[in-house]
Amino acid sequence: MAVIGVGVQQQFLCSSESKWSIPTTPCNPLTSSILIRPFKKIQFSVISCSSSSSSPPSQAAEAETQTAESSVNLGLQLFSKGRVKDALAQFETALTLNPNPVEAQAAFYNKACCHAYRGEGKKAADSLRTALREYNLKFGTILNDPDLASFRALPEFKELQEEARIGGEDIGNSFRRDLKLISEVQAPFRGVRRFFYVAFTAAAGISLFFTLPRLIRAIQGGDGAPDLLETAGNAAINIGGEYRTT
Structure with a gap:
């Protein structure tokens, strides 16, 4: 899966290490970012920057999943553990929580990877089509992601590829740009x-x-x-x- 991990915003501190430090001031929203790292499963740990320590763990976890960002990150964690059904639910939840364009792209793309893993070619194609048309997903990501290898063998991928080949402003330009790069590599x-x-x-x-x-x-x-x-x-x-x- 070309996993898209969403950086945690003001009230959360993210780290892949086992040690944590709690800042005295809220996290700077300008440093929040969305990382696109193809072909790597990204694990995120999240801790609240709030000084309150009396909230039960269940309430804290529930609060964390109330944003599109945290839902995408939780979905990535679940997918990396093989819990595809639960991961799919998190990506679908993220789409209901007013995501920004990059969060929406992450949710749709990773949702498609879950559908592909489950053999649901039509649903995977629909999610990818939305990510391509509305959220500027690069077609080359679909071509190169090993988690979509099974999807690329399905008729739904052939249809999506043909749409991209003859498409207009929506997904055609991205696909033709990738074809141009491939042809330049083959030219010598x-x-x-x-x-x-x-x-x-x-x-x-x-x-x-x-x-x-x-x-x-x-x-x-x-x-x-x-x-x-x-x-x-x-x-x-x-x-x-x-x-x-x-």
């Missing part, structure tokens, strides 16, 4: 292929040049004439080589 090898085509054509032509006189002699017969069937077979091979390489 086109000259190599052209060289081999020319070489094979020349070899077949030279061989045919020597085979035709032998074929004529075999047809005419007489002493020392080559075998007709063998010579005709060689000529057919050379003619076929000329045809395939042109």
